[in-house]
Amino acid sequence: MELLTNIGLNHYLTISALLFGFGLFAVMTRKNAIVILMGVELILNAANINFLAFSKFNGGMEGVMFSLFVIVLAAAEAAVGLAIVINIYKIFRSVDVSTIDTMKE
Amino acid sequence: MFELPSGAEIQSIIAALKTGVGFFMPEIYLSVLFMLLIVVDLAVKGRKNNLLPLLTVLGLAGSFYFIYQQHLLEAGEIFFGMYVLDGFAIFFKYFFVISGILAVLISVADDQLNRHVRSMGEYYALIVAMVIGMIMMASSVDLLMMFLSMELVGLTAYVLTGYRKDDPRSSEGALKYLVYGAVSTGLMVYGFSLIYGITAQTNIMKISSELALHGYDPLVMMLASLLILAGFGYKIGAVPFHFWSPDVYEGAPTPVTAYLSVGSKAAGFAILMRFFYVAIPHGGEPFQDIAGIDWLMLLIVIAIASMVYGNVVALWQKNVKRMLAYSSIAHAGYLLLGIIAMDSLGTQATLFYLLGYLLMNIGAFYVVIIISNRTGSENLEDYRGLGKEMPLAGAALTVFLISLVGLPPTVGFIGKLMIFSALLAKGSVYIWLALIGVLTSVISLYYYMLIPLNMYLRESTQPCEVKAGFGILHKVAIAVLMILTLYFGLFFKPLTDFARISSSMLGVTIY
Numbered sequence: 122m123e124l125l126t127n128i129g130l131n132h133y134l135t136i137s138a139l140l141f142g143f144g145l146f147a148v149m150t151r152k153n154a155i156v157i158l159m160g161v162e163l164i165l166n167a168a169n170i171n172f173l174a175f176s177k178f179n180g181g182m183e184g185v186m187f188s189l190f191v192i193v194l195a196a197a198e199a200a201v202g203l204a205i206v207i208n209i210y211k212i213f214r215s216v217d218v219s220t221i222d223t224m225k226e
Numbered sequence: 227m228f229e230l231p232s233g234a235e236i237q238s239i240i241a242a243l244k245t246g247v248g249f250f251m252p253e254i255y256l257s258v259l260f261m262l263l264i265v266v267d268l269a270v271k272g273r274k275n276n277l278l279p280l281l282t283v284l285g286l287a288g289s290f291y292f293i294y295q296q297h298l299l300e301a302g303e304i305f306f307g308m309y310v311l312d313g314f315a316i317f318f319k320y321f322f323v324i325s326g327i328l329a330v331l332i333s334v335a336d337d338q339l340n341r342h343v344r345s346m347g348e349y350y351a352l353i354v355a356m357v358i359g360m361i362m363m364a365s366s367v368d369l370l371m372m373f374l375s376m377e378l379v380g381l382t383a384y385v386l387t388g389y390r391k392d393d394p395r396s397s398e399g400a401l402k403y404l405v406y407g408a409v410s411t412g413l414m415v416y417g418f419s420l421i422y423g424i425t426a427q428t429n430i431m432k433i434s435s436e437l438a439l440h441g442y443d444p445l446v447m448m449l450a451s452l453l454i455l456a457g458f459g460y461k462i463g464a465v466p467f468h469f470w471s472p473d474v475y476e477g478a479p480t481p482v483t484a485y486l487s488v489g490s491k492a493a494g495f496a497i498l499m500r501f502f503y504v505a506i507p508h509g510g511e512p513f514q515d516i517a518g519i520d521w522l523m524l525l526i527v528i529a530i531a532s533m534v535y536g537n538v539v540a541l542w543q544k545n546v547k548r549m550l551a552y553s554s555i556a557h558a559g560y561l562l563l564g565i566i567a568m569d570s571l572g573t574q575a576t577l578f579y580l581l582g583y584l585l586m587n588i589g590a591f592y593v594v595i596i597i598s599n600r601t602g603s604e605n606l607e608d609y610r611g612l613g614k615e616m617p618l619a620g621a622a623l624t625v626f627l628i629s630l631v632g633l634p635p636t637v638g639f640i641g642k643l644m645i646f647s648a649l650l651a652k653g654s655v656y657i658w659l660a661l662i663g664v665l666t667s668v669i670s671l672y673y674y675m676l677i678p679l680n681m682y683l684r685e686s687t688q689p690c691e692v693k694a695g696f697g698i699l700h701k702v703a704i705a706v707l708m709i710l711t712l713y714f715g716l717f718f719k720p721l722t723d724f725a726r727i728s729s730s731m732l733g734v735t736i737y
Contacts, residue, residue, distance in 0.1 A: 141416055148409050157405055164412030171419035179426040184419075187370050187428065191415060194377045198408055201381050205388050205400045212394050218405065221398050224473050224548075 133174030141167035154206050154216040158199065165195045246304035249311045252292040252319055253358060259285040260354045267347025282330045282350040286323050286357065293319045301732055303367065307429040310367045310732050317577060317728030318364030318496050321584065322489055326357040328588045329485040335592065335700045337599040339479045342390055349389060353485070356382045360489055364496035367504070367733070369418045369428040372497055376414075376457065380407045383490060387478040399477025406460060406470040414457025420450040421505070430505035431733040437506065444520075451506065451521040455528070458501070461494025463487075464558040465531040475551030480598065483547060484591030487554045491561075492580050499565055499573065504733045508568065525566055526659065532559030533666040540673045546594055546604045549673060550587070553630060556670060557583060563663055564645045566656070572648040573729035574722065579641035581721055582714065586629040586638055589707040593623040596696050596704070609677055611686030618701060620681050622708040627674040629711050632667050636715040642667065644722070 144163030151157055169188040176184025210216050231239070247254070263282060270277055293316060301312040330353060333339060333346075340346065359378030366372045384407065388400025422428060424446060425436040459467035475483045502508075508522045536556030543549035561583075564576030594604060596619050601608040613620035629638035646663060649656040714721055 137419075144412065148405075154401060154405065158408065161408040161412050164409070165415060168412070168415040168419045171416070172422060175419070175423040175426070181426050183370070183426075183428045184422060187373075187418075187422070190370060190374060194374070197381060198377070198411075201384055202404050202408065205384060205397070205404050208388065208391055208397050209401050212392075212397055218401070221401060223394055223398060224476050 130174055130178050133170055137167040137170035137174070140164075140170065152217050152219045154209065154218050155203075157218065158202050158206070162195060162199070165191055242306065246309070249296070249299055249302075249304045250309070251295065252289050253361060255289050255292050256286075256354060256358045256361070259289070260351055260358065263351040263354060264348070267345075267351065271345070271347070276334070278347060278350050279330050279334050282354060283327055286327045286330070286354070289323050290320070293323070301730075303431075303732070307432070308366065308368045308371045309362075310365055312732040313728045313730040314496070314500070314732075315361075315365040317724070318492065319361050321492060321580065322357050322360040322364070325485065325489040325492070325584055325588070326353055328584075328592075329353055329481055329489070331700075331703055332484055332588065332592050332595055333479075333481040335599070335696070336479065336481050336595045339390065339481065342392060349386070352382045352386050356386070356485070356489065360493035363493040364500075366497070367430050367500065369421065369430070369433075372501065373411075373415060373418065376461065376497070377411065379461075379490060379493060380411065383407075383482075383486060386482045386485070387474055389482065390479055393477075395477035396479060397477075399474040402470050402477075403474045406467075410456045410460035410467060413453045417450045417453030417457070420446060420453070424450070430501060433505045434507065434733070447506070448519070451502075451524065454501070455521070455524060458494055458498040459528060462491050462498065462558045462561070463494075463555055464528050464562065465535045465555060466528075468532070468535075468555050468558075471555060472548050472551045475554070476545055476548045476604075480547065480591060480595045480604075483551075484588050484595075487550070487591070488584050488587050491554065491558065492584070495561055495565070495576065495580065499576070500731060502565075503568070503731060522566060522568065525562055529559045529562035529566060530659070530662055532556060532562065533662060534559075537666045537669045537673075540670070543673070544606050546606060546609070546677065549606075550590060550594070553670065553674070554587070556666065557587075557630075559666075560642065560645060560663060563649055563659060566659070567645075567648040567652055569648070569652070570726070570729050571651055572645075573731075574725045575641070575644035575648040577725040577728055578644055578718075578722055581725065582629070582637035582641040582711075585707055585711050585714070586626045586636070589704065589711060590623060590626040590630065592700070592704055592707065593619045593626065596700060597623075599696065606676060606680060609680040610684045611681070613678070613681035615686075618704065619696075620678075622704045623681070624678045625708045625711055627677060629715070631671050631674050633671075634715065635712060637711050637718065637721075638715075640715055640718045640722075 140163050144160045144167060147160030147163065148157050169191050172184035172188040206216055209221060213221050263278065266281060267278060296311060296316055299311060303310050330350060356379055359375050359382060362375035363379060366375050384400055384404045387403050388397050390396035421433060424442050425433045427433045427436050456467055463471045502521055506521060508520055532555050536552045536559060540549050540552035543552060561576055561579055564572045564579060597612060598604050629636035632638045632642035646660045649660045
């Protein structure tokens with residue numbers, strides 16, 4: 122019961138590991154380019170939770186700083202990514218990565 | 227938890243930043259150049275001229291002055307352990323600026339790019355941005371800075387890959403590059419978070435001392451190394467993180483392909499060496515591993531897989547760009563061999579090989595661009611009989627390909643020789659690794675030599691009616707690259723000396 126009442130480092134790490142797993146699962150199984158980008162966001166946020174949790178428990182400031190930068194860069198990546206996906210949609214009329222495969226060996 | 231700094235502390239922070247700026251001049255200069263290019267592009271919008279590429283080349287060349295000045299400065303950390311200035315970093319500064327200049331030159335040569343793209347303004351600005359990002363990748367010593375610089379390179383590279391918006395292949399390449407890039411960056415950041423959890427530090431030298439002091443759980447460290455390797459391995463394009471590279475190399479505009487295959491790969495190697503050499507040294511008492519497996523073992527597996535896979539799959543490629551993509555996967559394997567040696571000799575060999583690779587790979591792509599301007603394709607079949615019609619291009623391409631195989635008297639031969647001898651100098655442990663390297667080079671002889679075979683010994687199926695020559699500038703540039711490839715194959719002393727001086731990395735304790 123004590124594990125449930127006191128929230129410690131392990132709780133955060135478990136959540137982040139689960140989130141990481143979901144993100145990786147989404148990236149590997151989904152065919153829609155936008156859903157894949159959403160999976161990447163999950164992975165990045167899993168890392169953010171890790172950074173914040175470690176930062177809280179070791180008293181350093183670096184983790185907080187790191188997670189702020191990760192958030193900013195995730196936004197930048199989403200902007201570039203969505204621009205590319207929109208262009209793909211204009212050309213292929215689809216964002217299904219399994220159909221966008223014109224180059225073969 | 228956190229308290230506000232006092233006035234005196236703020237004063238000292240400002241003073242430290244001011245000293246840091248003195249060590250940061252090339253990056254500041256290049257950032258100004260980047261912004262200047264955007265402004266100039268706005269001013270001359272709509273007019274077709276060569277002002278922008280000229281300005282870019284001159285601007286990049288101007289940065290040599292600032293980089294040269296840095297030789298006088300003392301090696302050390304700046305900006306509170308975020309960034310570093312040492313011989314290794316200066317070497318890569320020269321390297322990336324040269325690759326940027328060559329990238330601009332081959333972009334000017336590419337008719338397809340210039341004809342189909344309405345505005346080339348941002349293109350040159352993005353190339354400069356990528357130079358800045360790669361320089362920062364080679365000089366950063368903090369996990370945060372490494373992440374930021376890798377993203378800077380990655381984001382500009384996605385845009386450059388998809389620069390031909392009307393071309394399905396270019397857009398498809400950009401999408402694949404983006405998806406794989408985003409995933410591998412995510413994995414890498416997760417690995418960084420684990421490292422931060424173990425050590426509570428983000429500076430790689432502090433991480434190293436923390437690990438040596440308190441030890442660590444080998445399983446967590448293995449997981450973190452694997453995740454971080456996913457990020458670095460994606461940049462260098464090694465198996466099993468190579469899935470993007472054939473499609474991106476084929477789809478991207480050819481100058482961008484050349485630039486990615488040299489610049490981005492070299493930046494990946496720089497950051498990989500710095501991170502693993504400094505942060506997580508191999509062997510030694512405090513550094514534990516699981517049953518003898520640590521990151522060095524991972525690198526050995528990756529190197530073997532890259533050499534074998536890259537060379538074997540390249541055998542049945544019909545598209546020259548795609549073939550060069552597989553060849554660059556194989557070269558990532560050879561370059562990793564120099565890192566596996568893990569001493570100053572190995573680092574020197576890797577740096578030298580990177581310099582040679584810059585010459586021969588950019589040269590090969592240069593000729594591929596010139597030929598595709600004429601034939602309109604990159605298929606192997608269309609190279610028939612070109613040797614007689616374009617003597618200079620044919621001869622130069624043959625030299626570059628011989629160098630890529632690693633035959634004398636070219637710079638590629640000396641590079642391979644140095645890497646293999648660095649491995650053999652470690653004693654008998656790595657003989658088999660060097661053997662695999664030599665055998666796979668023999669395989670590569672076949673597919674590289676298919677191109678000269680088609681050019682010289684097979685007759686053209688449909689005779690080309692237009693005798694389209696190419697500009698004198700490009701003739702001179704190709705000839706210079708060809709001569710340098712041969713020259714440094716014979717008189718390699720200046721380059722090996724430069725590589726030896728540059729192999730000194732701040733905070734490395736392994737050799």
